[in-house]
Amino acid sequence: MHDLALTGRLDVHVAADVRMALAKAVDAGVGELLVDLTGLEAVDATGLGVLVGAHRRAQRAGRTLVLEGVTPPLGRLLLVTR
Numbered sequence: 001m002h003d004l005a006l007t008g009r010l011d012v013h014v015a016a017d018v019r020m021a022l023a024k025a026v027d028a029g030v031g032e033l034l035v036d037l038t039g040l041e042a043v044d045a046t047g048l049g050v051l052v053g054a055h056r057r058a059q060r061a062g063r064t065l066v067l068e069g070v071t072p073p074l075g076r077l078l079l080v081t082r
Contacts, residue, residue: 002068003029007039010047018047022054026061033058038069043077052081 004025010018025033035054043051051067058065070078 002034002036004033005036005039007041009042009044010040010050011042011044012046015046015050019050019053022050023057026054026058026063026065030063032064032066034066034068036068037071037074040069040071040074043074048077048081051078 004021006018008014022035025035033054051065055065067078
């Protein structure tokens with residue numbers, strides 16, 4: 001079971017809404033936060049920033065952000081940004 005599933009495009013047009021949803025999910029639980037990215041079609045730089053920000057927020061809250069269904073191109077971007 002996933003705590004959150006993202007679909008479509010994660011870009012500048014939806015970044016604020018996704019950022020808010022991820023922040024609420026981080027703040028509402030403990031332990032791992034599972035986010036399914038299987039349904040994502042594309043991620044732009046703003047969307048990447050949202051994921052990185054959610055990771056940092058989760059760390060500050062003592063949680064682990066776990067991304068599932070990461071495509072190889074997105075995986076490479078995430079590796080580069082750490």
